[in-house]
Amino acid sequence: MLHLRMISPPELTDKVLAVLAANPGATHVTLARGVALEPAGDLIQADVAREAGNEVLAELTDLGICKTGGITLGPVETVLSEAADRAVEAAPGDPSDAVVWEELVAQTHEESTLNSTFLAFLTIACLLAAVGVATDSPVTIVGAMVVGPEFGPLAAFAVGLVRRDFRLARRSAIALAIGFPVAMLVTLVATLLWEQFGWITLSGVENIKNVDFIYQVGPFSLVVALLAGAAGMLSLVTAKSAALVGVFISVTTVPAAGFAVVAATLGEWNVAFMSAGQLAVNLAGIVTAGVIVLALRPRAGREAGPLDRFMRWIGMRSLVDR
Structure with a gap:
């Protein structure tokens, strides 16, 4: 999984939370309002399945959070959580195949x-x-x-x-x-x-x-x-x-x-x-x-790579989507 740490301007916080809530690959979402000093804003943290990483980052970038706040991204080596397991299962694709472009x-x-x-x-x-x-x-x-x-x-x-x-x-x-x-x-x-x-x-x-x-x-x-x-x-x-x-x-x-x-x-x-x-x-x-x-490389979310399409064509959907 990936750990996202975001500083969000107060006016964007609800939209950021909505993006995380709408994506089944995101979990462990926490919010601390007004604690960020530079840049000023709210601190939002979440764990995201690697397969959902590109989609989540793309939507957050579209909100403009990178310009007025910031996103820190890092790998999570060990996660002991049923919620995290459900997020990985819900995200399309396989974690080891996901290319997180950013x-x-x-x-x-x-x-x-x-x-x-x-x-x-x-x-x-x-x-x-x-x-x-x-x-x-x-x-x-x-x-x-x-x-x-x-x-x-x-x-x-x-x-x-x-x-x-x-x-x-x-x-x-x-x-x-x-x-x-x-x-x-x-x-x-x-x-x-x-x-x-x-x-x-x-x-x-x-x-x-x-x-x-x-x-x-x-x-x-x-x-x-x-x-x-x-x-x-x-x-x-x-x-x-x-x-x-x-x-x-x-x-x-x-x-x-x-x-x-x-x-x-x-x-x-x-x-x-x-x-x-x-x-x-x-x-x-x-x-x-x-x-x-x-x-x-197999893609996840909104990206569909040629290998994904081939596996779907031959009926191996379970290797692409769970």
Whole structure:
């Protein structure tokens, strides 16, 4: 379930309560009049089934409460209540399938912002990838995959395309378009320095056997990217963080960027171009899979997704509506 905490101007309070009362997925409604100081107003709280979240939030937004008051939304991990059970049963759909768009947009918006933290993590990941290539170390390459923060902007870009939120899509594209070149430039400087010390040599890179998969682009490169993107988006909408870690160590975005830099400094342009191709394939595959997953996710309330319509068509109404 979701917990809603709202500050409502007194003139809108009755309308907000009416919205909550009319939706069978809302329960545990409480009201404290006049307790909010900034902005001034009444405090209303409620628990809402995830399946009903989009509909409730849309109606509250239509009232203008976001402009004159405010809404705070958060997940509820454990609820011991028969009233909550009835609300979940009454709401159409299944809780694990519900995509609460406002929650997803807020999460991906934060992770898609170009800032010093994003650049630092991406740069460290590329440096780790370069070290992994130089030492032929799969463990270091996996470390670079885990550290890399690039899935956040990729997921946000997919959400922006599906929701037609082009500001979010543009913000994500800027983070990727600036982040990768900056990280690769720093890695380039570090790689040239390591080559001067003799830590990275052409013969060493030519003889790698354990991490050569990074630049070997093939049909499974796209397959893995699509599967990883689908799993990553599912993990975001269902809050499965363990699955998201699996996504990080299954795609070769950051390792490909690091390998391209190392190969270019050594004059191995063929390998550098293949690594860049691997990077492009993985980025495109992740975004494509994310868009497909969001487009096919079951909707609830006033939204009817293609998967909902298909299940109704074949008579599996119980999987969509209870």
